[in-house]
Amino acid sequence: MIIKQWLGFIRKYFQNTIFFWVLMFNLSMALAQEKSILIVGSLVEDASGQPVPYATVALYDATSRSLITGATTTDNGSFKIKTYSRDFYVEISFMGYKTKSISEFQVVDGKVDLGIVHLEPNNQALEAVDVTGEVSKTVFKLDKRVFNVGKDISSTGMSALEVLNNVPSVNVSIEGAITLRGSSGVQILINGKPSVLADQSSNALGTITADMIESIEVITNPSAKYEASGTSGILNIIIKKEDKEGWNGSISANTGSPDNHSIGGSINRRTEKFNLFTQFGVGYRSLPENNEAKNSNLINGETVFSKGKEFRNETFFNITLGTDYHLNEFNVFTLSGNFAYEIEDQPSETNFSFFEENNLISKWVRKETTDADNPKWQYEFNWKKTFPNNEEHTFQLSALGSFFGKDQASFFTDTTLEGDNVDNNQRTATTFQQADYTFKADYVDPLSEEYTIETGAQYVINDVGNDFTVKDLIDNVYVTNDNLTNNFEWNQKVLGIYATGAYENDIWGIKLGLRVENTDLNTLLTNTNEANSRNFTNLFPTVHSSYKWSENFSLQLGYSKRIFRPRLWDLNPFFNIRNNFNIRVGNPNLQPEFTNSYELTSIYTIGKASMSSSLYHRYTTDVVVRVSTFENNVTVRRPENIGTNSTIGFETNGKWSPNTWLTLTGDFNFNYFDRKGTFESQVFDFTGRQWSTRLGSKIGLPSDIDVELNGNYQSGFETVQGEQSGYAFMDFGLRKKILKGKIVLNLGIRDVFASRIEERFINQPTFEVYNFEQRGRFFTFGISYGFGKGEAMTYSGRRR
Structure with missing residues (x-):
């Protein structure tokens, strides 16, 4: 609770500070020019209609696309900005939501009222957050267990052999011999296929680092789909590969x-x-x-x-x-x-x-x-x-x-x-x-x-x-x-x-x-x-x-x-x-x-x-x-x-x-x-x-x-x-x-x-x-x- 209060205080401090300097800037400009434009509006979440506080509202020059000024929304989602520019557009952004750009509006008596602005969730960003969050190390499936090593920080800088030693049921000896439930004869696969990188005798697994491994599948009783070699089972090392645009x-x-x-x-x-x-x-x-x-x-x-x-x-x-x-x-x-x-x-x-x-x-x-x-x-x-x-x-x-x-x-x-x-x-x-x-x-x-x-x-x-x-x-x-x-x-x-x-x-x-x-x-x-x-x-x-x-x-x-x-x-x-x-x-x-x-x-x-x-x-x-x-x-x-x-x-x-x-x-x-x-x-x-x-x-x-x-x-x-x-x-x-x-x-x-x-x-x-x-x-x-x-x-x- 104390931490949340401090975070709220800091956010309000920066918000008020930004507002203060924007106000001072506008006052100084008023001494040199006769008329300013006031932009006002209110920001809400599209699905729930709830206010979106602390979002960024920025004004950009329409020709050079350079930043003119900006502010953040208040606790109730409202905002107001003054500018002396006559050629600008508004951009509103907040983490987890799609950025909103507004270039069509009317100036009435020196004021632009954007009304209620709706922000839509950024589904792609939300999916990425869902995938990259903390997940269970072990996921169970019909004929295998999947061990996620992406968060295994004790293996940082280590080779695949040392990462394998952190997988349940797997043990790697000092000599590099791999056993599953105490038995040798384990078949090592890379992305479901035999690989030169999986050759235990040549120490080739040493060329794969922990940073490259997404997960390791432990298959103690493989189905007929897999080749029959490996008396104690199969270890399938899944290498990471990005799949985002x-x-x-x-x-x-x-x-x-x-x-x-x-x-x-x-x-x-x-x-x-x-x-x-x-x-x-x-x-x-x-x-x-x-x-x-x-x-x-x-x-x-x-x-x-x-x-x-x-x-x-x-x-x-x-x-x-x-x-x-x-x-x-x-x-x-x-x-x-x-x-x-x-x-x-x-x-x-x-x-x-x-x-x-x-x-x-x-x-x-x-x-x-x-x-x-x-x-x-x-x-x-x-x-x-x-x-x-x-x-x-x-x-x-x-x-x-x-x-x-x-x-x-x-x-x-x-x-x-x-x-x-x-x-x-x-x-x-x-x-x-x-x-x-x-x-x-x-x-x-x-x-x-x-x-x-x-x-x-x-x-x-x-x-x-x-x-x-x-x-x-x-x-x-x-x-x-x-x-x-x-x-x-x-x-x-x-x-x-x-x-x-x-x-x-x-x-x-x-x-x-x-x-x-x-x-x-x-x-x-x-x-x-x-x-x-x-x-x-x-x-x-x-x-x-x-x-x-x-x-x-x-x-x-x-x-x-x-x-x-x-x-x-x-x-x-x-x-x-x-x-x-x-x-x-x-x-x-x-x-x-x-x-x-x-x-x-x-x-x-x-x-x-x-x-x-x-x-x-x-x-x-x-x-x-x-x-x-x-x-x-x-x-x-x-x-x-x-x-x-x-x-x-x-x-x-x-x-x-x-x-x-x-x-x-x-x-x-x-x-x-x-x-x-x-x-x-x-x-x-x-x-x-x-x-x-x-x-x-x-x-x-x-x-x-x-x-x-x-x-x-x-x-x-x-x-x-x-x-x-x-x-x-x-x-x-x-x-x-x-x-x-x-x-x-x-x-x-x-x-x-x-x-x-x-x-x-x-x-x-x-x-x-x-x-x-x-x-x-x-x-x-x-x-x-x-x-x-x-x-x-x-x-x-x-x-x-």
Whole structure:
């Protein structure tokens, strides 16, 4: 109440001040001229007839269109202005209403009476305000949840990987591995399609910043419309694209510590026929990581300790250009392209110590210098046809091509510090090329208000080559190490055809689907001429149902069958030698794993709180898991197909807004798993449990300041050979809006207490291995400016 009184006082102060100076001006003019003109009138809202106070009434010269004088309306909407000009027009404006221009009037006895002037609401402006206002982070639909990240200020300046880590049910490890409800095998899509930017193995998601993301769709039980890969579901990242007439856009700059500097922007120009859009970004980031390892041989008492720090320093550039062309009311063509380029520098230094029992035998330091250039591009054509009888009756045809390359050179030097000489210098060279092509057709026909059918097909081609060379320094000459050198080729073609049928009324609905996929996979290790060819066809049924119990309570039921096809890095026999006592390799004989997924979800609201709870069950066969072997104190991790995994889980998400300035969110996920399997006469039968929780709060302070706090906890869990420890961390964010949101300032702190630490233990009868990894605390500061009809970091307008 006090604030409102002060605002009213200030408004009246400025109103009276303006009126005073206008009056003084008119008095001074009266001394030089004989007659003035008085303009009077009253301003009301067209719909309600209520007065409109504090609106702007301005007089402009009719010839030069320059401002002559002006005033504001009083509390009852009335106004009066004096002028000595004889050639003028009146313009009346107020936020949220259409500007009114009056040029036709009569002067009677030195007075112009405009009478009652009606202001009409500006519907376009009101729609924009409605879209850009505070919205719930999570929106529930029949077979997915939509997480809006546009207001997630703690992610300012962060990459898409770090934004994903704020999405309920999703977790991103320090290594960048993405899991959904604790399970890997997640398929990442960009705007509903495969993309080079969604390639987890190449860190391409790092080129997408939080400012570019509109929302993320979490699909735990995808329908048959989606390709069946990804055993734990699909994450669909929706990139922002303006959809308002005229020029719209936003530009942002970010800085941070460790180094995280970037400039990015988005520009959109919409006309009746065309929508031209572009996004660009350039920057530099440094990702440090502390790591420790301990390899213990329990047979002879030998131990190898390692402790070091490594960096991934990246200079990156990306630009997207595209256009929507509206041929007519029913046909829209989209053509877009993206180009990105990364320059990587990866220095590292690791200190090693070798002990026999408690006696130090040798001590040395291993240094790495790695440089890489990563070009990537993507192009897409899309045609969407809408039929006259129903806007939901559509046919869509798309073609997508992408390329990712890596030209990398690494130098390793081992320098003895104490004890036995272990000097060893190596160099590696990698030439990596990946070309992907996707062709897709989708047809949707609402037969009636209750019945809908969908059908379509998709053909995906993946063609990858990885030429990896290792050389050892022998007698001052680098000699190729044939045991570690390889040229691996991977080619995969997947043809999928699907059909779904749905019935839905106001109370309940059901959707049935079937997808058929044929996989043709070929791999070749050229240096040994080892080839592996597979061709198989699988059926993937899906069922989704919903029941609206009341306005505040709904139920959803879903079933789907999924597949995880091993990728290049899972199949390639050689991976890295950064730490030559802890090596990861691939397995060219790896088989796909299949999952049957069942889910029952309830969605309900209680007062100002909304919640969603799910019971789910997943049964996976031929589970892919990395198994460690130990020889000569060296740990080698290799993926293998081991048995089955049966998981039963419970998840709940909630949001509560007790008042206008406070919002609380929470997420809790618990699952119990039963692992069964045998590998090389070793039985891996055990049960375990895993849980995670996330609590978040958003506090609105005066002066357009928002504060966010997000706390996370990930429990430890048992693995096939040991266990992984749990960890907790907290993120902080602060936002300040200026000029009604045209300028936004953001401050973010990720992992405030530097407590996000991952520890893995392998405990076997003959050896033990310990691994420690920590990224540390990150600070970011950003500023965004919105121009045209847009707002900074708020891409209003509907996405087409």
